[in-house]
Amino acid sequence: MVDYIVDGNIAVLEINNPPVNALSIHVREGLLTGIQKANQDGSVQAIVIIGKGSTFPSGADIREFGKPPKEPWLTAVGEAIEASEKPVISALHGTALGGGLEVALFSHYRIADERSRVGFPEVKLGLLPGAQGTIRLPRLTGLAVAMRIITSGDHINAPEALKYGILDKLISGNLLQEAKTFAKSVIGKPLDNRRLSKIAVRDAATVDKHFDEALAEVKRKYKGMIAPVNCLKSIRGSAKLPFVEAARLEAALFRELLTSAQSAALRYSFFADRSAPRWKLPSGASIENTKPDIIKSVAVIGAGTMGSAIAICFIRVGIPVLLVEQNDKLLQNALKNIGQILQGSVKLNRITADQRKQSLQILRGETSLDIVSDVDLVVEAVFENLKLKQEIFARLDKICKPSALLCSNTSTLDIDKIAVATNRPGKVAGMHFFAPAHIMKLLENVYGTHTSPSTVATIMDIGKRIGKVSVLVRTCDGFVANRMNRMVGNEAVFMLEEGALPQDVDRVLEDFGMAMGPFRVTDLSGSDVGWRIRQERAKEQGIQLTYETRFVNGERYSSLPDRLYELGRYGQKTGKGWYRYEKPFARTAYPDPEITDVINSHCRSLGIERRVIPPQEIIERCLFAAINEGFKVLEEGVAEKPENIDIIWQYGLGFPRYRGGPMFYASQVGLKTIYERVCYYYDAFPHSSYWAPSDLLRKLASHSTEVPIDQWTSKERSRL
Numbered sequence: 001m002v003d004y005i006v007d008g009n010i011a012v013l014e015i016n017n018p019p020v021n022a023l024s025i026h027v028r029e030g031l032l033t034g035i036q037k038a039n040q041d042g043s044v045q046a047i048v049i050i051g052k053g054s055t056f057p058s059g060a061d062i063r064e065f066g067k068p069p070k071e072p073w074l075t076a077v078g079e080a081i082e083a084s085e086k087p088v089i090s091a092l093h094g095t096a097l098g099g100g101l102e103v104a105l106f107s108h109y110r111i112a113d114e115r116s117r118v119g120f121p122e123v124k125l126g127l128l129p130g131a132q133g134t135i136r137l138p139r140l141t142g143l144a145v146a147m148r149i150i151t152s153g154d155h156i157n158a159p160e161a162l163k164y165g166i167l168d169k170l171i172s173g174n175l176l177q178e179a180k181t182f183a184k185s186v187i188g189k190p191l192d193n194r195r196l197s198k199i200a201v202r203d204a205a206t207v208d209k210h211f212d213e214a215l216a217e218v219k220r221k222y223k224g225m226i227a228p229v230n231c232l233k234s235i236r237g238s239a240k241l242p243f244v245e246a247a248r249l250e251a252a253l254f255r256e257l258l259t260s261a262q263s264a265a266l267r268y269s270f271f272a273d274r275s276a277p278r279w280k281l282p283s284g285a286s287i288e289n290t291k292p293d294i295i296k297s298v299a300v301i302g303a304g305t306m307g308s309a310i311a312i313c314f315i316r317v318g319i320p321v322l323l324v325e326q327n328d329k330l331l332q333n334a335l336k337n338i339g340q341i342l343q344g345s346v347k348l349n350r351i352t353a354d355q356r357k358q359s360l361q362i363l364r365g366e367t368s369l370d371i372v373s374d375v376d377l378v379v380e381a382v383f384e385n386l387k388l389k390q391e392i393f394a395r396l397d398k399i400c401k402p403s404a405l406l407c408s409n410t411s412t413l414d415i416d417k418i419a420v421a422t423n424r425p426g427k428v429a430g431m432h433f434f435a436p437a438h439i440m441k442l443l444e445n446v447y448g449t450h451t452s453p454s455t456v457a458t459i460m461d462i463g464k465r466i467g468k469v470s471v472l473v474r475t476c477d478g479f480v481a482n483r484m485n486r487m488v489g490n491e492a493v494f495m496l497e498e499g500a501l502p503q504d505v506d507r508v509l510e511d512f513g514m515a516m517g518p519f520r521v522t523d524l525s526g527s528d529v530g531w532r533i534r535q536e537r538a539k540e541q542g543i544q545l546t547y548e549t550r551f552v553n554g555e556r557y558s559s560l561p562d563r564l565y566e567l568g569r570y571g572q573k574t575g576k577g578w579y580r581y582e583k584p585f586a587r588t589a590y591p592d593p594e595i596t597d598v599i600n601s602h603c604r605s606l607g608i609e610r611r612v613i614p615p616q617e618i619i620e621r622c623l624f625a626a627i628n629e630g631f632k633v634l635e636e637g638v639a640e641k642p643e644n645i646d647i648i649w650q651y652g653l654g655f656p657r658y659r660g661g662p663m664f665y666a667s668q669v670g671l672k673t674i675y676e677r678v679c680y681y682y683d684a685f686p687h688s689s690y691w692a693p694s695d696l697l698r699k700l701a702s703h704s705t706e707v708p709i710d711q712w713t714s715k716e717r718s719r720l
């Protein structure tokens with residue numbers, strides 16, 4: 001894994017551990033023996049460390065964390081590098097990250113390909129750069145820059161790294177040749193002033209000021225996360241303590257993080273990010289064996305909230321869009337709105353004015369469906385009404401060329417019921433964007449019974465092209481996100497009836513780490529949407545909903561949200577919802593005594609006695625209900641693996657990444673506990689049938705030891 005090559009008086013240690021040259025145990029062993037060998041070899045006068053393939057090491061091997069650590073540790077390897085009597089030059093290319101950058105900081109010199117990037121992304125894994133990264137970097141860059149680089153985890157490009165003093169020289173030609181030439185030029189020069197452990201932090205006197213400012217910033221930016229705080233404590237140590245003591249403090253802070261639940265969740269999330277977009281159908285078709293079609297043009301039908309934002313997703317990556325609305329007035333409004341959204345992106349420096357102009361040049365608005373005959377992909381985003389969608393799909397089927405894919409942005413409707421309206425069910429699928437669609441990263445792609453593998457490949461591929469995190473799920477009511485999130489919404493409202501207030505529920509879930517509590521989310525998206533869906537469903541079933549309705553088809557029902565609707569409290573858009581706002585469309589939510597009155601009088605009129613609901617119950621009722629549903633989603637094969645569910649929650653529903661997602665969180669709580677609490681709530685609330693425990697959950701919980709999350713599906717599902 002580390003080749004030792006001597007060329008004249010230079011020893012080259014070439015790290016060869018594809019794909020990213022991670023510093024696995026064999027690489028660490030190879031580096032250590034290489035340094036020792038070069039120091040013993042009388043013909044060698046300088047040593048070059050370089051990566052083979054596309055990169056210098058991009059960090060420690062993340063898969064080794066969580067397993068018993070194997071020696072030599074990176075710190076020991078690094079100390080041997082620094083102690084070398086012969087100059088060691090790290091020659092960087094690609095991405096020199098984490099432990100990779102630490103190897104470079106132990107070296108006496110660092111040169112780099114001018115296109116390379118460096119950084120300490122450990123914080124994104126809930127860790128700190130624990131091989132002296134936090135105490136060596138400030139010695140080169142000063143405290144403020146080190147604090148920023150380490151707590152953000154951002155990559156720094158080579159010219160910037162040169163400016164900060166992290167690098168000594170940039171190389172534009174052949175890196176290895178240049179490294180050898182550089183090595184020859186430093187032979188015989190004193191090394192002590194190149195050993196960072198011998199150098200002081202130049203602005204150590206100002207450390208408290210930098211620490212306080214950076215701490216306030218990370219507490220605001222990375223609320224609830226412990227790693228950025230530990231990073232700062234360690235950097236403070238680098239300035240306040242002698243080197244050896246600072247290293248000891250860093251090691252202690254690193255250990256604390258390594259064994260933390262947050263780091264376990266973030267490391268899981270790192271691999272889940274990479275695994276979730278890898279799709280596989282029950283037929284065996286998969287990303288590995290199915291080629292996508294290349295989409296060159298798109299039509300979006302319906303230019304409301306979603307359609308307009310979906311159009312932006314395509315035009316900003318250069319894919320032309322035909323946007324179709326019912327009438328010219330609505331169309332012109334939408335086009336104006338799109339122009340304004342893009343103008344906002346220019347102001348925020350997300351795109352340039354030129355990019356905005358180019359995007360708008362490939363957007364064309366129309367009021368007739370007939371013009372979409374030649375597009376490769378249609379995304380329908382009209383009202384959530386099955387009959388309307390079926391009519392539109394039937395027309396599209398006649399108008400569009402046979403190869404075109406017809407997709408719906410429906411948030412709940414069965415894709416099969418939409419596909420039957422066409423003669424091309426293999427080319428019909430769901431592309432479920434999340435509001436605001438031009439910002440939210442998630443794309444929940446939905447396949448139906450007849451959706452062909454090549455359609456799936458194409459929607460997954462186009463999702464990636466437009467910069468989304470695409471996750472594939474099978475059609476069912478609400479798919480994964482809305483199906484599971486319905487339980488959160490239901491339980492939240494039921495708890496209002498039983499004793500809580502909106503701000504109580506939201507605060508507990510936000511303290512847990514959710515981006516927003518369910519009532520703030522409803523106020524943001526508008527409670528009129530839900531009211532319309534409830535009324536429509538009731539009408540279909542011939543049911544009359546009143547304030548006294550407490551059960552629908554035997555299921556518990558709360559009319560509290562209906563009361564709000566009828567008071568005109570739609571949320572932010574009307575300046576009043578579950579909270580009060582200063583004016584319509586204002587963002588800051590204030591608890592509203594009027595809402596307390598509405599809830600109290602609702603309870604009085606129904607004879608419900610209110611009680612104090614403890615925070616733990618709020619967490620359990622919202623999250624455990626969703627988790628139980630998640631197991632049903634797995635059991636039915638709606639989601640192929642737990643990672644898919646967790647990524648959907650992270651990118652679509654604001655679940656804190658440092659808790660991994662609801663399914664990973666369940667693995668940390670323990671499946672026995674989850675199962676017992678689900679059974680308890682099912683006993684307590686038999687009229688909420690979603691509390692019926694999932695068979696898969698029951699099976700997994702019955703094992704004497706916890707079944708690891710990566711074994712939750714295939715084996716157990718086949719035994720059900």
Ligand SMILES: CCCCCCCCCCCCCC(=O)CC(=O)SCCNC(=O)CCNC(=O)[C@H](O)C(C)(C)COP(=O)(O)OP(=O)(O)OC[C@H]1O[C@@H](n2cnc3c(N)ncnc32)[C@H](O)[C@@H]1OP(=O)(O)O
Nearest residue numbers: 020022058059060061062069073074098099121130131274
């Ligand atoms: C209680 C016990 C106490 C013991 C004390 C012991 C003390 C020891 C002290 C040692 C401390 C060391 C601390 C340290 O420095 C920690 C680190 O270095 S953590 C790692 C930091 N690095 C990263 O986070 C980089 C992660 N990788 C990336 O960002 C990207 O992969 C990268 C930009 C490098 C490349 O991106 P791209 O080209 O898009 O490729 P992919 O992302 O798809 O990756 C390809 C492939 O490689 C896998 N992979 C990537 N990085 C790693 C890695 N670091 N370890 C393992 N595997 C990695 C990735 O998962 C992909 O594989 P798949 O199979 O597709 O998943």
Ligand SMILES: NC(=O)C1=CN([C@@H]2O[C@H](COP(=O)(O)OP(=O)(O)OC[C@H]3O[C@@H](n4cnc5c(N)ncnc54)[C@H](O)[C@@H]3O)[C@@H](O)[C@H]2O)C=CC1
Nearest residue numbers: 302303304305306307324325326381382383384410411435
């Ligand atoms: N609003 C949200 O948060 C989300 C909505 N969705 C789904 O997206 C779809 C659209 O929702 P919104 O954009 O919120 O609704 P919206 O009401 O803002 O927009 C729907 C648009 O479709 C237009 N329309 C209706 N019939 C049409 C026709 N025959 N031809 C052309 N245009 C027509 C309407 O004029 C309206 O502008 C729905 O299926 C909804 O369930 C999906 C994810 C999130």
